[in-house]
Amino acid sequence: EPEVTQTPSHQVTQMGQEVILRCVPISNHLYFYWYRQILGQKVEFLVSFYNNEISEKSEIFDDQFSVERPDGSNFTLKIRSTKLEDSAMYFCASSQETGPYEQYFGPGTRLTVT
Amino acid sequence: AQSVTQLDSQVPVFEEAPVELRCNYSSSVSVYLFWYVQYPNQGLQLLLKYLSGSTLVKGINGFEAEFNKSQTSFHLRKPSVHISDTAEYFCAAKTDSWGKLQFGAGTQVVVTP
Numbered sequence: 331e332p333e334v335t336q337t338p339s340h341q342v343t344q345m346g347q348e349v350i351l352r353c354v355p356i357s358n359h360l361y362f363y364w365y366r367q368i369l370g371q372k373v374e375f376l377v378s379f380y381n382n383e384i385s386e387k388s389e390i391f392d393d394q395f396s397v398e399r400p401d402g403s404n405f406t407l408k409i410r411s412t413k414l415e416d417s418a419m420y421f422c423a424s425s426q427e428t429g430p431y432e433q434y435f436g437p438g439t440r441l442t443v444t
Numbered sequence: 445a446q447s448v449t450q451l452d453s454q455v456p457v458f459e460e461a462p463v464e465l466r467c468n469y470s471s472s473v474s475v476y477l478f479w480y481v482q483y484p485n486q487g488l489q490l491l492l493k494y495l496s497g498s499t500l501v502k503g504i505n506g507f508e509a510e511f512n513k514s515q516t517s518f519h520l521r522k523p524s525v526h527i528s529d530t531a532e533y534f535c536a537a538k539t540d541s542w543g544k545l546q547f548g549a550g551t552q553v554v555v556t557p
């Protein structure tokens with residue numbers, strides 16, 4: 331069964347450093363999403379992406395964040411200058427262009443900012 | 445604006461007993477509703493979804509949920525749980541086909557022998 335994959339599974343970085351989280355969505359999916367889950371809190375939407383542009387972004391997704399689809403298979407989330415509060419589990423998800431519109435999630439990348 | 449409320453943060457349950465996890469949503473427009481499960485150190489797996497049609501939806505692993513528009517609820521049930529059902533369960537909603545999911549805070553289910 332096709333699945334969303336994410337790398338790395340765990341990333342440790344120092345405050346102020348740039349990180350890139352990588353995702354490979356399911357191959358025939360055209361809608362892509364990033365969510366995050368701070369430890370002990372609910373899963374929060376960050377951004378959605380379709381047709382090589384951002385469809386929607388949350389208040390969390392400020393200028394420190396960017397997304398890119400550099401090639402036909404990868405979808406990346408970049409945090410330019412990490413803060414302690416960026417420590418969280420980051421989930422990538424993808425969805426088909428046609429129904430049933432469910433989002434398939436990857437296993438997540440745990441980002442720890444020290 | 446929509447919101448999703450899960451009324452129980454933790455539900456302890458004995459093996460082979462039934463379980464119900466409560467979820468309420470608020471939205472001024474039609475919603476699509478989902479239940480996801482997160483096993484320890486894993487990602488989110490879809491259990492079931494309500495898009496339209498029959499209000500009783502069946503999912504994987506013996507779970508089912510009922511959409512109740514008048515009570516704006518989408519409670520998840522399983523008649524007999526296993527130890528392996530120990531996990532966190534998230535209710536989620538969205539108002540358009542490819543829009544963002546709004547998640548509830550999650551309910552931790554702990555199944556004991």
